[in-house]
Amino acid sequence: MKKYKIAVVGATGVVGRSFLKVLEERKLPAESYTLFASQRSAGSTVRFMDEDYTVQLLTEEAISAGFDIALFSAGGETSKHYAPIAAKSGCLVIDNSSCWRMDPNVPLVVPEVNPQDILKHKGIIANPNCSTIQAMVVLSPIQKKYGIKRVIYSTYQAVSGAGAAGINDLDEGAKAYAAGRETPAPKKFDYPIFCNCIPQIDVFDEDDYTKEELKMVNETRKILGVPDMAVTATCVRVPVFASHSESINLTLENPFEIEDIKALLASSEGVVLVDDVKNKKYPLAADAADKDEVFVGRVRIDRSCENSLNMWCVADNIRKGAATNAVQIAQKYIELMNK
Amino acid sequence: MKKYKIAVVGATGVVGRSFLKVLEERKLPAESYTLFASQRSAGSTVRFMDEDYTVQLLTEEAISAGFDIALFSAGGETSKHYAPIAAKSGCLVIDNSSCWRMDPNVPLVVPEVNPQDILKHKGIIANPNCSTIQAMVVLSPIQKKYGIKRVIYSTYQAVSGAGAAGINDLDEGAKAYAAGRETPAPKKFDYPIFCNCIPQIDVFDEDDYTKEELKMVNETRKILGVPDMAVTATCVRVPVFASHSESINLTLENPFEIEDIKALLASSEGVVLVDDVKNKKYPLAADAADKDEVFVGRVRIDRSCENSLNMWCVADNIRKGAATNAVQIAQKYIELMNK
Numbered sequence: 001m002k003k004y005k006i007a008v009v010g011a012t013g014v015v016g017r018s019f020l021k022v023l024e025e026r027k028l029p030a031e032s033y034t035l036f037a038s039q040r041s042a043g044s045t046v047r048f049m050d051e052d053y054t055v056q057l058l059t060e061e062a063i064s065a066g067f068d069i070a071l072f073s074a075g076g077e078t079s080k081h082y083a084p085i086a087a088k089s090g091c092l093v094i095d096n097s098s099c100w101r102m103d104p105n106v107p108l109v110v111p112e113v114n115p116q117d118i119l120k121h122k123g124i125i126a127n128p129n130c131s132t133i134q135a136m137v138v139l140s141p142i143q144k145k146y147g148i149k150r151v152i153y154s155t156y157q158a159v160s161g162a163g164a165a166g167i168n169d170l171d172e173g174a175k176a177y178a179a180g181r182e183t184p185a186p187k188k189f190d191y192p193i194f195c196n197c198i199p200q201i202d203v204f205d206e207d208d209y210t211k212e213e214l215k216m217v218n219e220t221r222k223i224l225g226v227p228d229m230a231v232t233a234t235c236v237r238v239p240v241f242a243s244h245s246e247s248i249n250l251t252l253e254n255p256f257e258i259e260d261i262k263a264l265l266a267s268s269e270g271v272v273l274v275d276d277v278k279n280k281k282y283p284l285a286a287d288a289a290d291k292d293e294v295f296v297g298r299v300r301i302d303r304s305c306e307n308s309l310n311m312w313c314v315a316d317n318i319r320k321g322a323a324t325n326a327v328q329i330a331q332k333y334i335e336l337m338n339k
Numbered sequence: 340m341k342k343y344k345i346a347v348v349g350a351t352g353v354v355g356r357s358f359l360k361v362l363e364e365r366k367l368p369a370e371s372y373t374l375f376a377s378q379r380s381a382g383s384t385v386r387f388m389d390e391d392y393t394v395q396l397l398t399e400e401a402i403s404a405g406f407d408i409a410l411f412s413a414g415g416e417t418s419k420h421y422a423p424i425a426a427k428s429g430c431l432v433i434d435n436s437s438c439w440r441m442d443p444n445v446p447l448v449v450p451e452v453n454p455q456d457i458l459k460h461k462g463i464i465a466n467p468n469c470s471t472i473q474a475m476v477v478l479s480p481i482q483k484k485y486g487i488k489r490v491i492y493s494t495y496q497a498v499s500g501a502g503a504a505g506i507n508d509l510d511e512g513a514k515a516y517a518a519g520r521e522t523p524a525p526k527k528f529d530y531p532i533f534c535n536c537i538p539q540i541d542v543f544d545e546d547d548y549t550k551e552e553l554k555m556v557n558e559t560r561k562i563l564g565v566p567d568m569a570v571t572a573t574c575v576r577v578p579v580f581a582s583h584s585e586s587i588n589l590t591l592e593n594p595f596e597i598e599d600i601k602a603l604l605a606s607s608e609g610v611v612l613v614d615d616v617k618n619k620k621y622p623l624a625a626d627a628a629d630k631d632e633v634f635v636g637r638v639r640i641d642r643s644c645e646n647s648l649n650m651w652c653v654a655d656n657i658r659k660g661a662a663t664n665a666v667q668i669a670q671k672y673i674e675l676m677n678k
Contacts, residue, residue: 017643036583044578060375074355121641123410139675150419150643150644151642151643152491152588152641154493154573154586156495156536156575158396170534174513174516174517174533175516175517177513177514178513178516178517178518179474179517190619191623191625192625194513195509195578195579195580195581195625196579196623196624196626197495197577197584197623197626197653198560198623199584199586199621199622199636199637199651200621204616207639207640207642208616208637208639209639230524230642230643230644230648231643232588232641232642232643232644232649234493234588234637234649235587236495236584236586236651238495238534238536238577238578239534239536239577239579240536241534241580244595245536245538245575247493247538247573247575247586249491249571249573249588271400276545277543278543279537280529280536280539280580283538283632284530284535284537285535285536285540285554286530286534286535297538298547298573299547300546300547300548302491302571303418303546303571304489304490304491304569304570305489305569305571307573310573311573312538312573312575314536
């Protein structure tokens, strides 16, 4: 089996470190790993695969040095500039930023959902938005069996989605509370997040929706392959460190038995059904943290509309929502290339 | 003007203390106040209206001693037993528990919405569920002008809704985190609430919905006077001390201009429109705490369904969601009786 030269771009951020952890766990057939970062972190040492790696400075030349696969998680600007350069050198870029996701030439992939799109790549594959990925794993089997007519998302998103600075805002808020001090001014968020819910993630865009909300709408359509699917979203930051939770209301094209939906989800790849309300079992952010699966529960008929249901979907936004999904794309790509 | 003999039943709990605070602020035409509690708190002294009140033991005899108005906030069992006894003595009971809300002989009142129901009382008026009250203040003007076809609630509810023990669980969780200790076992909730979202409020009932969710469905229909209105809810506890937030998706009977909806809300009694996304202004739990109004924002067209919109609604669950609304019912009752 071929061995792959793998680059990790943005290896020192919150998601980047999670990339390294997931790579250690999943043991890809790697010939070598090279870790890249910007000027600020280049030259530092990172412990990875029981070895000390010196983080390299990302340059056009360095990223064109014959890599097979590059996992990018260094922000939109870096991806926009360096991903095409890496791709031109023959490397497959798996990009975690939002900048390529809606490009018609770039597949947007959740491996459990649309692995067939991987081979359509022209050098770049985009990793979807964290809040979209977890929903797709749950919605795709329902879409395939019953057809989805409409999706309404309300999210409860962890601060880790905003990186180390977001984590820091909640950390400092909790510590100030415990010490009896006033909540300090936030550094990442626009308002204190401790004991607050902020109904804004990313900047506002068309129709007074945030970009995060529009990502959920547009990426859901692209990944499920239904360009005009009816989707709406309200995205909210909550004072939770790890795991996004989502209240999802669905209207299906066809009638269903709720027990069939549960059985379908329980047997779907990457999904764990946690739905035993008699024993108070349902997905929780605290339980999903550090896991790779998407947890779903509270699956129940919504009698307010024909063929409708409600559910509660939880996943670790840094793992399945980012690093795990990207590494799974790499794994699936390798698998397909070796078939 | 007549002066009223007013009883406060359950004066020492979280909501009871809020009742006293709101009564101090709103200055009803009272001849006297008498504070009641159970055996546990009876005999203790409470500072109220700049005087020391000795809390009386609630007995059948004591509550029948000629009160005009009794504000009950002492749990369902106490209300079930003592409210009819007080009512029989000629007293109007305004009850904060859930036990009388769906009784067809008991008006369920939000004063901004259905004040006309007050005079239909037969001795008891029910104060709605906290998460329902705030939604009603916002939905009622829309219902009156456009007709509401369907409501989908996803809530973000504060721990104070679970009383002092709920507040304590979050307090201890935050302090343990700050001290670097493990999250302690919760005493009130089934799972730790610090940095978690718990998709269960109250016990599970029919169709795998929680009682809190069914309250939102049934109370919405009763208060808006549309017994078959299409309503569904997902109720979630979040790590916030004060104020419930709600993501509300509405489908209306008639077409609308979104700016008209905003103008309608801005001019509605008890509503504050906070909706200036260019300047990142929207309702926040932290801002709504200790306020009596209902704050609404993120009002925007939902293009996933005809005549639909999304909004974000926030209010202090102990004030407008409980104590303020009950005292407003008393005020409106007094006003109507003196007309």
